[in-house]
Amino acid sequence: MNYLAPSILSADFAALGEAVTLVEAAGAPFIHVDVMDGHFVPNITIGAPVAKSLRKHIKGVMDVHLMIENPDQYLQDFKDAGADIVTVHYEASRHIHRTLQTIRSLGMKSGLSLNPGTPVEVIECLLDEIDMVLIMSVNPGFGGQSFIPYALEKVKTVKELAKKHNKELLIQVDGGVGLHNVKEVVEAGANVVVAGSAVFGAEDVTKAVQEFIALMNE
Ligand SMILES: O=C(CO)[C@H](O)[C@H](O)COP(=O)(O)O
Numbered sequence: 165m166n167y168l169a170p171s172i173l174s175a176d177f178a179a180l181g182e183a184v185t186l187v188e189a190a191g192a193p194f195i196h197v198d199v200m201d202g203h204f205v206p207n208i209t210i211g212a213p214v215a216k217s218l219r220k221h222i223k224g225v226m227d228v229h230l231m232i233e234n235p236d237q238y239l240q241d242f243k244d245a246g247a248d249i250v251t252v253h254y255e256a257s258r259h260i261h262r263t264l265q266t267i268r269s270l271g272m273k274s275g276l277s278l279n280p281g282t283p284v285e286v287i288e289c290l291l292d293e294i295d296m297v298l299i300m301s302v303n304p305g306f307g308g309q310s311f312i313p314y315a316l317e318k319v320k321t322v323k324e325l326a327k328k329h330n331k332e333l334l335i336q337v338d339g340g341v342g343l344h345n346v347k348e349v350v351e352a353g354a355n356v357v358v359a360g361s362a363v364f365g366a367e368d369v370t371k372a373v374q375e376f377i378a379l380m381n382e
């Protein structure tokens with residue numbers, strides 16, 4: 165089974181509850197929440213209070229992608245907000261092993277995200293602490309960017325590592341994924357696909373979600 169995670173980054177921020185309800189009704193099992201602080205990435209979005217309000221509308225998995233400096237400082241807040249998965253960036257934590265351990269100790273699934281410029285090999289010594297690897301296929305900060313093809317090579321490497329070390333590992337790809345390339349992304353080994361602009365920018369959001377899910381599980 166492969167999972168679609170619509171990113172609310174491209175939804176109307178004044179109507180996030182409705183956005184979540186719409187994509188869940190269409191069959192999306194994860195809701196991807198992009199948290200940006202204006203320091204780690206050059207954009208600011210939302211924080212734990214908004215995630216907490218949103219939680220009341222989410223029936224499935226709340227998948228929080230932290231693009232922030234000092235993630236350790238906010239892990240408890242996202243636990244309190246009801247996050248199921250919290251993903252932190254390798255590049256944002258000085259003691260990433262400890263950060264991942266803390267996420268799990270709070271009772272959430274731990275995700276590790278790699279920027280396009282970070283070699284995939286860094287995950288090897290962290291695999292015991294990770295429930296999900298997020299391969300960024302754009303430089304984080306904005307929706308609607310173009311997919312960086314080399315991400316597929318990184319996904320293939322993660323898939324090989326997962327076969328050896330953790331068959332349950334979730335492998336997520338985020339950035340520039342649309343109906344035109346989602347099959348390629350899944351074939352490379354991704355089992356969780358984030359899509360923001362291709363879902364919320366579509367003329368018919370319900371149809372877009374359904375088409376994604378059909379292509380991902382053919
Ligand atoms: O983390 C992100 C950006 O940093 C977003 O999740 C991602 O960009 C989704 O948007 P799109 O599908 O439009 O590329």
Ligand SMILES: [Co+2]
Nearest residue numbers: 171198229338
């Ligand atoms: Co994201």
